[in-house]
Amino acid sequence: MKTIAVLTSGGDSPGMNAAIRAVVRVGIRSGLKVVGIERGYCGLIDGTFKEMTFASVAGITEKGGTILRTSRCGEFYTPEGRAKAAEQLKKAKIDGLVVIGGEGSLTGAKILHEEYGIPIVGIPGTIDNDIAETDMCVGVDTCLNTVVDAIQKLKDTATSHERAFIVEVMGRESGYIALMAAIATGAEAAVIPEIPIDYDKLAARLLEERKRGKINCIIVVAEGAGGAINVAKNLQDKIGYETRISILGHIQRGGSPSAFDRLLATRMGAEAVKALLDGEKCVMIGLKMGKMVRVSLEKVIGRKKELDLSLYDLALILS
Numbered sequence: 001m002k003t004i005a006v007l008t009s010g011g012d013s014p015g016m017n018a019a020i021r022a023v024v025r026v027g028i029r030s031g032l033k034v035v036g037i038e039r040g041y042c043g044l045i046d047g048t049f050k051e052m053t054f055a056s057v058a059g060i061t062e063k064g065g066t067i068l069r070t071s072r073c074g075e076f077y078t079p080e081g082r083a084k085a086a087e088q089l090k091k092a093k094i095d096g097l098v099v100i101g102g103e104g105s106l107t108g109a110k111i112l113h114e115e116y117g118i119p120i121v122g123i124p125g126t127i128d129n130d131i132a133e134t135d136m137c138v139g140v141d142t143c144l145n146t147v148v149d150a151i152q153k154l155k156d157t158a159t160s161h162e163r164a165f166i167v168e169v170m171g172r173e174s175g176y177i178a179l180m181a182a183i184a185t186g187a188e189a190a191v192i193p194e195i196p197i198d199y200d201k202l203a204a205r206l207l208e209e210r211k212r213g214k215i216n217c218i219i220v221v222a223e224g225a226g227g228a229i230n231v232a233k234n235l236q237d238k239i240g241y242e243t244r245i246s247i248l249g250h251i252q253r254g255g256s257p258s259a260f261d262r263l264l265a266t267r268m269g270a271e272a273v274k275a276l277l278d279g280e281k282c283v284m285i286g287l288k289m290g291k292m293v294r295v296s297l298e299k300v301i302g303r304k305k306e307l308d309l310s311l312y313d314l315a316l317i318l319s
């Protein structure tokens with residue numbers, strides 16, 4: 001193996017830069033040429049490649065976003081798009097590819113390997129924490145810190161005005177961000193796609209709590225559970241006191257990565273290069289019980305990561 005390439009794809013997540021830096025530096029130190037592919041699979045199809053140097057990744061660990069930029073690339077979903085991508089890899093004599101991204105990006109990587117044989121190593125980079133076979137994905141911890149900080153601020157104004165705030169967070173089909181943020185902020189409820197919500201029961205509980213003197217109320221809603229506007233519609237009349245909606249949006253994907261994300265991304269980036277050098281063909285690097293693991297992408301793709309629902313019960317007990 002002489003040349004490897006690295007790209008970031010799909011929604012960005014804090015820590016992707018630390019992963020790129022580790023891939024580049026461990027790659028160069030291992031005697032490899034490392035190529036950076038810009039704008040994810042779109043750049044792979046267009047051949048937007050540049051050779052990475054030690055200096056080109058200096059000072060990026062603390063930066064949010066991805067220096068290689070990213071995209072959601074429709075063309076890569078087509079066989080014609082992937083044929084162009086494979087041709088570009090061949091032309092640039094790339095022997096192995098590191099893909100940093102979420103479920104869609106890792107699925108694309110697996111298909112590219114199956115169709116063209118190119119060795120692939122995936123790094124799970126997404127704030128959603130919805131990828132099987134890894135305890136954490138790159139960016140999740142920073143995202144949660146951002147969400148917790150925002151909810152804490154909303155709590156101040158909720159208390160002043162004696163209002164309920166319905167806060168929508170990202171996560172696609174996963175309630176991970178919502179549930180963890182609800183626990184970390186002591187929210188009154190988490191509305192998540194994994195558990196159907198009984199609005200009558202929830203409203204009765206909130207009213208009971210208000211009677212007992214609780215003057216603020218935070219309900220964290222996962223976007224995959226129908227969103228904050230929908231939850232507000234279902235609750236407003238039942239609880240009868242003022243509510244406000246706050247949709248946190250893409251702020252959750254930005255910001256300087258936490259120490260946890262920097263370390264996780266760095267370890268995963270280094271392990272990805274080692275995996276390629278060891279001859280792995282189609283794996284993802286995961287974090288299991290604090291250790292780096294290599295898992296076949298076959299075991300990862302198409303499987304839903306289970307949310308620990310005992311934490312939902314805990315959130316209820318604590319609220």
Ligand code: F6P
Nearest residue numbers: 011102126127128170171172253
């Ligand atoms: O997968 C990450 C994520 O931020 C999801 O939580 C969200 O649903 C989606 O990406 C938003 O994507 P986009 O930035 O393309 O609107």
